[in-house]
Amino acid sequence: MKSSEPIRRAYLDALGITLWEPRAKQSIASDTTLALEASTVSADTKRLGTPAPNSGAAVAAMGWESLQEAVATCKRCVLHSTRTQTVFGVGNRRAQWLFVGEAPGADEDRQGEPFVGRAGQLLNAMLEALGLKREEVYIANVLKCRPPGNRDPQPNEVECCEPFLMRQIELIAPRLIVALGRHAAHSLLKTEAPLSRLRGQRLSYRGTPLIVTFHPAYLLRNPADKRRAWDDLCLARNVVESSPS
Numbered sequence: 525m526k527s528s529e530p531i532r533r534a535y536l537d538a539l540g541i542t543l544w545e546p547r548a549k550q551s552i553a554s555d556t557t558l559a560l561e562a563s564t565v566s567a568d569t570k571r572l573g574t575p576a577p578n579s580g581a582a583v584a585a586m587g588w589e590s591l592q593e594a595v596a597t598c599k600r601c602v603l604h605s606t607r608t609q610t611v612f613g614v615g616n617r618r619a620q621w622l623f624v625g626e627a628p629g630a631d632e633d634r635q636g637e638p639f640v641g642r643a644g645q646l647l648n649a650m651l652e653a654l655g656l657k658r659e660e661v662y663i664a665n666v667l668k669c670r671p672p673g674n675r676d677p678q679p680n681e682v683e684c685c686e687p688f689l690m691r692q693i694e695l696i697a698p699r700l701i702v703a704l705g706r707h708a709a710h711s712l713l714k715t716e717a718p719l720s721r722l723r724g725q726r727l728s729y730r731g732t733p734l735i736v737t738f739h740p741a742y743l744l745r746n747p748a749d750k751r752r753a754w755d756d757l758c759l760a761r762n763v764v765e766s767s768p769s
């Protein structure tokens with residue numbers, strides 16, 4: 525769904541897109557000119573036949589409420605000791621689009637919602653440029669807790685958190701996953717290939733189409749790559765529009 529022109533304009537401004545006509549003559553730009561130029565099965569399960577509470581197998585059978593509770597009370601890794609709160613994910617639980625980031629930052633840790641800081645504002649702008657509202661997509665992270673000082677997620681932290689994201693993906697059953705940045709791409713695709721090799725093509729996470737693009741925080745530091753990010757998002761939209769409903 526397209527938003528109204530003033531709102532769209534505000535988001536384009538946030539993307540750093542410069543339009544040269546006088547404001548009164550500006551028309552709604554085409555999509556091209558909108559370019560962002562600018563298993564864990566636990567030992568307990570095997571031994572006892574019944575999944576231990578919060579084991580990978582137990583998580584894999586959870587509905588939304590128990591999953592949310594399991595995340596909120598999780599102490600699987602060291603990150604529980606430094607978090608303010610967990611950051612579960614937000615949006616439409618029946619979304620066609622699922623965006624997966626890396627981990628909560630300071631703002632997200634404080635507010636309990638993913639992508640609410642500066643990177644989140646850019647993500648919102650990217651969604652608007654696609655004609656999507658934040659409420660109609662789902663946004664989650666690989667890690668549900670903030671790594672102190674925003675350091676990179678550690679492999680054991682990713683492993684501990686993986687069943688939660690896996691279950692979110694199963695429950696949402698999106699038409700498309702957009703992996704935002706290297707950590708999301710590597711964790712979902714089980715690869716260490718550079719982003720440059722992963723972008724620009726339709727990949728797959730357990731049968732669900734997956735597109736890799738830059739992390740919004742990277743784009744804030746490297747605005748020249750917004751144009752490439754827009755190309756990724758256009759590819760993503762083609763995948764959603766061509767996938768069976």
Ligand code: URA
Pocket residue numbers: 625626627628629632637638639640641643644665741
């Ligand atoms: N960066 C992320 O990867 N996720 C957030 O929620 C915020 C910033």
